[in-house]
Amino acid sequence: MQSIRAIVEAGLRALWRSPATRFPADDGATHPWEIWLDRSGADHFIAHARGLGFQFEGGEGQAGGGRLEFPEDVVVVGHATHAQIAGAVRNLGIVKALAAPTVLSDYFDGMPPEEQAEWAQAMERLLQPPAAPDPRYITLLDRGVGLNHPLVRPHLDPADRHAAEPGWGLDDTHGHGTQLAGLALYGDLLPLIQSNLPVHVRHRLESAKIIPDAGQNPYHLLGDVVLKAINAVEANAERGRTFSMASTTDQDTPHDGAPTSWSSEMDQLAAGVSGNQRRQRLFVISAGNIRDQSRFEGADYLSVCDDLDHEIESPAQAWNSICVGAFTDKARLPAGSTGYPVAPMGDLSPSSRTASWSRHWPIKPDVVMEGGNWIQDGPPHPMNHAALSLLTTDHRYPRRSLTTTADTSAATALAAKAVTELWEYYPDLWPETVRAIFVSSARWTQQMKTHLPAHPSKGDFAKLFRRYGYGVPDLARAQRSAANALSLIVQDTIIPYRASATVGA
Template sequence: MSEHDRPHIDITALAQRRTFKSPGSNARQRALNRVRGDHGLRLIAEIGNAFAEAEAGQRGLPEQPADLEPAGGVFIEVELNRSAGATNLERQREGTRQAAEIVDENGVRRIALFVPDDMRDAFSQVFEDYTNGKLSEKGSPPKKTRVEPIEHIRAARLQSFWRDAPEALPEDPQAQMWWALWCFNDRIDRVLGSAAVLGLHIGNPDTFLRFPETTVIPAYGRRASIEMLLFATAGISELRRASDSPLVFTRDLKDDVPAFIDDLAERVTWPGNDAPAVCLLDTGVNRAHPLIEPALSPEDLMAIDTAWGGDDHEHGAGHGTGMAGLALHGDLVGPLASNLPIELIHRLESVKILPPPGVPDNDPHSYGPITQSAILLAEINNPDRDRVFCMAVTNEGRSGSDATAWSAAIDQAAVGAESDGAENPSPRRLILLSAGNIPDNSIAAEIADADAFPAEDPSQAWNALTIGGYTDKTGIGEAGYDGWTTVAPVGAASPYSRTSFLWDTSQSPFKPELVFEAGNRALSPCGAEAVAGLDSLSLLTASRLVAQKPLDAFWATSAATAQAARMAAQLTAAYPHYWPETIRALMVHSARWTGHMDQLVAQCATKREKADCLRRFGYGIPDLGRAMASAIDDLALVAQNTIRPFRMEGGSVRFNESHIYQLPWPQDVLEALDNTRVRLKVALSYFVEPNPSFATNLDPARYQSFGLRFDLKRSRETIGNFNRRNNAEGYDKDAPRAVNETNDGWLFGEKQISSGSLHVDIWEGPAVELAARNALYVHPISGWWRERKSLGRYGQEARYALVISLETPGVEVDLHTPISALVPVLVEVPIEI
């Protein structure tokens, strides 16, 4: 492999814009075979019963205040057939409004639907028309697509709105807790007024989270009062626990550390005040540490409550200070043992988001607003500085892929959508999160299966870069551990790191995307005990106890996340014109699996099994050298572009445009390599604006503002066929469909990488075949900007980063020079369709 000393190649100008029309149907509903008479009559009877039960249920709510205004309608629960796909039952002109969509442990899907009193007849008429109406020329009954997906209709219950673990919903009507009320934006005043009548305690407005269609409001009170509020206002779409309390991964850290701090501090060229920063959202930092103070100004030591102070308050060696040491220097063992000069090109900022001892804990519902407030605090403090945000704080009580208020708030902050201000729009932000840790349980059997520990909230945030751990540390140096081994072998996933294996694989993004060194656990000779936190199996970092213990051990995904933030800041310093979306794509482009991980992937028989490996250790370990620069035989093509996914036409929102790239492959060089294997890696990165409401866990188009996909031209197809496969614009609907040429060689395949807002796949094949695969499509798919026309966001412009890397493993050949020369030539050559 040649040295990485060449610039990455910019191919932004190669994008040629095309008016776009999807070549396939966008329907997400599959046809069902129903006997319409039986089906329709049964549903008509169920509707009448549901309305009657809903009225009786509202009258029977205990202790309902007389001055609580009636809702003007009732909620019913609609159970859908499992094969129906995501179904939208809402009809705005009729006043029917869809609320929560729940999938139980048996896969049964239920939707809570509000029907106004004055629209009951119209709602019922839909089913009458279906049952008794005249068939169409094709033999279909009226309203077929609305009625046939429905299995049952009944009165809604509180459980119909509960989008959390079933066991977390208290059974006792008098049980009190913090609730997260996901409210319709146009009924917030009604909810707040009724909550006051019911004596509920509402959180401060600063803790509200505002999304395009819903606002999340924290409320403390009895289950009975929440039930009254729900059915009396018809303003609440979902209920959840307001339990976003963080778990900071820290333990009593070990001592026995080297004493070379002063020497290292003298060898460091410290960064200027205008250098990019890693902004830590944690427990604060002790900036009196000699290895931190020159890179952390007093004014950059902040807290969301100024009374807390900015110092690290965590017990022992401190968590925030440990994060700071790794985010600035990486594992300190190497720098301390070296005698070489070191230049730092990034610095630190710190915003304390956790209260110190003696101060009441943060309200448990508030970590979404707290995270957004901390981000804004850093930006207001120094608006001209570039930064990446690092948060190794997770919610111990919640895991899974469903969007929460916290994860959606992070997605919102990443895309800069937390503010509606057109004059001062928020910037895009790169936010790095930890996947969360497997508990420090010493019983090896109880922690042996990492897949049994799903990644924790808010790591499911689509736009964030979630970090897990791997380990190379297998040498146990402590006395008293003769005969002990390590839990993980060299190059394996760290035994601290959680996975997304148990998440809904069809809808959830791959988490973690990347892994960094997180340390290992020691395993007793009999295999029964697994010990965490040994110095020899951990990393070395700064401690807040500067006088007593200035260095200490640090491990788990907190350590991995701090190192990832360090790399992101270094790339931001090297490429100030690169977007956060691009830095994310470059880090993934540079990642490679260890030998151990490669073996696991090679053992997989199917693409689905290979994708499961991504849910354990992501795309591997990033390499700073490869991310910083290209080599002659291992290079990156980079594009940063804007796209307008949708447009209004004739009263309907349609797709707007796609981009086609003519790839600058040197035909003669690749053909001369003949059957030599080459590797192509494509990373498409963009940030979505979240809309966390309704069935977002079932249908990504309801959560994402838009989506993008890429497709590489097949080697044996014409450019015209390639365009026809990806774009129906300009083709008659009765014209023959494009031929779907063989698309072998992809490691994961389009279906496996379709979720989230980062799409990555790897193609391997003969160089001569790649020579003909010389065009790439980027096209939009649907999202709520299109589907929620009433919100008026369909004309929004979006942006994306595309990184295409090409390498010739085992063969040194200069690809960089001819590709660089071809780019300006191809800019002037339109693609003939």
């Protein structure tokens, strides 16, 4: 046995590109490996390696989420034991080299401003003009979006910035909207900005400001502000839109899944019975974040997320919108870091809220997307960390070109990007049909399933639905469901009642 292990290690070391001192120990534990694959067989390797127990950064099925692409190679980071990586190399081939993973989001976040600008400008030169003559739009209902960033400006026309109130400025003075704009266009910039390939973005952006630069909207006007913003956007142009909103309120908590005035307005807008233009609309809404990190001190983080005090915030419980929670595949810290990630790879992001209800009201969240992780480094409580966050655009360009963001806001922007790309694939589908296909493509990760007992009951599954919804969407699966998978898709109107001459009928 010792000889066999020595032969296996020798074979892996022959593929190793990093310093010998960084070769992972053969201790039976799972280690991160940077895997260089032949481009032609990368998808085959990834699909079959998952069957061997691999976990890949970037998500299970999140198309392109964590891969770095070059003309002849695809680079992924896989977490596996020595035995698993050796079995994949032996049985699947395609592996050209192995290395120690290095660059994380904190590397770019900590760069001097002039270096950040060089990276952003280099990526700008790779941007390709959209091929579609009539592209779809993601409409960000947020704090506004800045126009000066070179990675945002090509996809956002000045005339496509609006506000709910005429007196509000259109710029992003806080940074949140521009951060989400970068994610809605490109996803996590970390793999993309390191690539040297052309960057194709088929959709464009609109901005509709729903939060003033100073102060907050009165509670009783939350729904009215969104209505005004949507009216302003739709009066400007006739377009196919995905509305993305990462704004919630705790003033309706607890609501136990019951409708509120804001969620009811969102339902009316989605159904097309509210707004100056009576049309059906597609919304993705964040589940809301847990803001008090001190609650996690010395506690199992999932029990804190599942606490009734941390229910999904209004208006995300709306029936007709896609409610987006957050999970994470970011569980790797820079070399030499102290502390450890709070959430294991493939599990719920610590900031993500969960449903407090299991009956009467719809399953929420509908799906979960990448929302980053926290680090626990001794007392007092866990904190955000740039390496465990998503890389995106900064509103302060050129003083800052890149920054990091996380939580359910980031997850919602990623969901808006994915569902818009699905709609581009099937442009004739109704908003509710696209919503259904997108949600039905979601699956729980293997890590999520570890919380089920050996013989789960209905109640055990209900707990996972309240935490993860239907799971992580798979864009490739969603596209196949209407193309070459066995699916029955019917778009029609049902009238469940008719007039009757009989009293009480």
